[in-house]
Amino acid sequence: MNREIGNNRTENKNRVKSLQAKTDRGEATRQKLLTAAEEIFGTKGFHRASIVEITLKAGVAQGTFYLYFQSKDKIFEELVRELNHSLRCEISHAVSEVKSRQEAEEIGFGVFFAFIKEHRNLYRIVQEIQFVNEDLYKWYYTQFAEGYIEGLEKAMAAGEFRYLDPETVAYAFIGVAEFLGMRWVLWEKEDVPPKTLNTALKLIMEGVLPRK
Amino acid sequence: MNREIGNNRTENKNRVKSLQAKTDRGEATRQKLLTAAEEIFGTKGFHRASIVEITLKAGVAQGTFYLYFQSKDKIFEELVRELNHSLRCEISHAVSEVKSRQEAEEIGFGVFFAFIKEHRNLYRIVQEIQFVNEDLYKWYYTQFAEGYIEGLEKAMAAGEFRYLDPETVAYAFIGVAEFLGMRWVLWEKEDVPPKTLNTALKLIMEGVLPRK
DNA sequence: ATATAACATGAGACATGATTCATGTTTCAT
DNA sequence: ATGAAACATGAATCATGTCTCATGTTATAT
Numbered sequence: 001m002n003r004e005i006g007n008n009r010t011e012n013k014n015r016v017k018s019l020q021a022k023t024d025r026g027e028a029t030r031q032k033l034l035t036a037a038e039e040i041f042g043t044k045g046f047h048r049a050s051i052v053e054i055t056l057k058a059g060v061a062q063g064t065f066y067l068y069f070q071s072k073d074k075i076f077e078e079l080v081r082e083l084n085h086s087l088r089c090e091i092s093h094a095v096s097e098v099k100s101r102q103e104a105e106e107i108g109f110g111v112f113f114a115f116i117k118e119h120r121n122l123y124r125i126v127q128e129i130q131f132v133n134e135d136l137y138k139w140y141y142t143q144f145a146e147g148y149i150e151g152l153e154k155a156m157a158a159g160e161f162r163y164l165d166p167e168t169v170a171y172a173f174i175g176v177a178e179f180l181g182m183r184w185v186l187w188e189k190e191d192v193p194p195k196t197l198n199t200a201l202k203l204i205m206e207g208v209l210p211r212k
Numbered sequence: 213m214n215r216e217i218g219n220n221r222t223e224n225k226n227r228v229k230s231l232q233a234k235t236d237r238g239e240a241t242r243q244k245l246l247t248a249a250e251e252i253f254g255t256k257g258f259h260r261a262s263i264v265e266i267t268l269k270a271g272v273a274q275g276t277f278y279l280y281f282q283s284k285d286k287i288f289e290e291l292v293r294e295l296n297h298s299l300r301c302e303i304s305h306a307v308s309e310v311k312s313r314q315e316a317e318e319i320g321f322g323v324f325f326a327f328i329k330e331h332r333n334l335y336r337i338v339q340e341i342q343f344v345n346e347d348l349y350k351w352y353y354t355q356f357a358e359g360y361i362e363g364l365e366k367a368m369a370a371g372e373f374r375y376l377d378p379e380t381v382a383y384a385f386i387g388v389a390e391f392l393g394m395r396w397v398l399w400e401k402e403d404v405p406p407k408t409l410n411t412a413l414k415l416i417m418e419g420v421l422p423r424k
Numbered sequence: 425a426t427a428t429a430a431c432a433t434g435a436g437a438c439a440t441g442a443t444t445c446a447t448g449t450t451t452c453a454t
Numbered sequence: 455a456t457g458a459a460a461c462a463t464g465a466a467t468c469a470t471g472t473c474t475c476a477t478g479t480t481a482t483a484t
Contacts (some may be wrong), residue, residue, distance in 0.1 A: 023451080045343030047259035052440060061463040066443070074481065102315030102421070128343055130336070138399060168411040168421060171355035172388045172393045179387025180380065187350060199380040207313070208381065208392040210374040234430060235481085241431080262471060273433040278473065 019068060030068040032058040034082075037075050041122020046076055046128050077136055080129055083122040084140050087115050088147065101155035106201055109177055113192045116181045123186065145170045176200060231280060241278040245271040246294075249287050254333020258288055258340050263328045279401055289348055295334040296352050299327050299361065313367035321389055327358055329392045333396065357382045388412060 021027040036057035040049045051072060055062050069075040093109045109142045116123040129138035148170035157160040180200055184192040233239040248269035253260045264286060267274050280288040285392040306323045307316045360382035367373040392412055396404040398403035 004314075022460065025451080029461075035362055048343065051443085052240055052441070062442090063444080063464065066460055072442070124342070127339060131260065131340055141228045141395075152322060158421065162422040164415060165407055167395075167412040168392065169415060170410045171391045172412055175387035175389075176384040177387070178391070181382045183353075183383045198316070199377040200384055203381060203384055203400030203419070203420045205374060205419045207415070207417045208373040208376060209417045210371065211473070212424070227458080238431060238479085264471070273435065275474080276432055276473090279431070284472070 019070065020048065020168050021068065027066075029058075029060060029064065032060065033065060033068055034075070034079065038079055038121055038125075041076060041079065042124050046072075046125070074134060076125070076129075079122065079125060080136055080140060082141055083119065083126070087112070087119075088143065089117055092147065100150065101158075102162045102205060104151065105204065109197060109200065112177050113181055113185060113197070116118075117185050117191060120186060120189075123181070140170075141174065144174055148173065173204060176204060231282065238280075241270075241272060241276065244272065245277060245280055246291065250291055250333055250337075253288060253291065254336050256393070257270070258284075258337070258344050280361075285344065286345060288337070288341075291334065292338060292348055292352060295331065295338065296355055299324070302327055302353065304359065313363065313370075313372045314417060316363065317385075317416065320377065321409060321412065324389050325393055325397060325409070329397050329403060332398060332401075353383075353386065354388055360385065387415060388416060 022031045033054065036054045037049075040054050040057060044053075049072075051065050052062060055065050065075075070077070091108050091111050094107050098104045098107060116136065127142060129140060145167065149166045152161065152169055153164040156163045180192055180196060184190060184196060214218045227358060233242045241280045245266065248266045251259075252269060254264050261284075263277050264274060267277050268289075271276075277287075281290070295336060303320050303323050306319050310316045338352060341352060357379065364373065364378040364381055367376065392404055396402060396408060
């Protein structure tokens with residue numbers, strides 16, 4: 001195993017300490033920390049959460065934390081990016097072989113609610129990002145909006161949806177999903193009731209005005 | 213002056229210290245603190261804000277803060293309740309002599325966007341309440357939802373809006389308003405563009421599906 | 425003029441928590 | 455078996471921040 005230790009003067013140049021686990025044991029510890037962090041951040045919020053508590057829950061010493069994460073901010077960021085990625089993956093996968101854009105919205109909303117029910121903790125984290133890392137916060141929603149806009153534009157071009165400024169519609173839909181998720185999943189700790197899901201879909205599809 | 217020091221065991225019984233200003237001078241100081249707190253909480257978030265900074269901005273000593281507020285949590289709560297109250301007042305006043313429910317929605321959205329533009333700081337505060345005082349957070353949105361539901365029910369009973377579960381519609385509308393406000397007023401520091409406002413209103417009134 | 429309630433001060437007691445570091449333990453290729 | 459890299463420890467350091475308190479100032483009613 002050629003290690004090239006000799007000419008390794010990059011070692012202190014880029015301040016990024018090792019941080020990646022190099023064995024399975026290390027990776028397992030790293031995962032324990034991430035899992036604990038998800039729980040603690042989610043229940044207490046970023047600022048009230050402490051590294052002590054996270055390491056305690058993970059069953060490791062405080063110092064161990066810094067073997068795998070540069071700082072409290074960084075593990076938080078990693079959690080957020082992970083959440084963003086897996087939620088978008090789940091939705092786009094579920095929606096991939098759908099017949100119409102309307103069906104895509106139905107399935108998308110459903111998957112979103114199911115996801116936050118499973119990840120109530122991480123969902124709460126998102127709300128707090130803006131006070132920890134504002135850019136990350138914008139990134140989080142921009143990622144969603146971009147994919148959404150693309151889908152809407154196609155549906156509008158195809159005449160499935162009428163033309164309305166896609167960015168506005170995207171943020172409006174995201175807002176609807178977030179608030180219904182907050183009201184039922186977060187507050188009631190239940191599924192969003194079918195009635196609510198149906199109402200929401202009718203609302204965004206057809207509006208509140210009576211159809212002639 | 214009979215001080216009754218000996219038997220004065222009420223002194224510690226009710227923990228509520230004076231807290232209300234008793235003169236104009238005191239009231240002015242109290243206001244200076246509230247104004248400073250609005251600014252600091254709004255820009256840095258609750259946890260990053262410090263009493264030192266608030267008193268510095270208000271131009272008073274640290275100890276003075278505790279003459280008027282019991283704690284950091286309490287001044288935050290007062291700010292939130294004040295915001296909630298004045299926003300609801302502005303909307304209900306603006307909407308009071310409106311002809312139709314549709315017009316009420318148009319004006320309501322407009323006033324909401326105008327309000328958060330003026331109170332960008334306080335608007336950001338709201339997002340953080342849930343990690344400081346979860347009950348207060350629910351209270352904040354429940355207050356809005358209740359008024360909204362009432363208005364929607366009337367409109368539905370009158371046949372102005374078709375019947376859809378009013379609570380769902382209320383939270384959906386609130387979500388739309390919050391997210392468009394976030395995207396344009398908070399992120400761009402601008403007004404919500406007329407195009408966006410129009411799109412949003414069309415969307416909630418008539419939906420995205422093409423009308424025959 | 426002066427007593428007194430209200431207002432104001434800011435140093436410091438007290439608490440908390442992120443991060444570091446000197447020291448140990450485990451694993452495994454040789 | 456052994457040396458070195460990886461992993462692990464937790465007490466100590468360092469920074470920050472809330473809230474208290476002993477003391478001082480202002481305004482005003484008599």
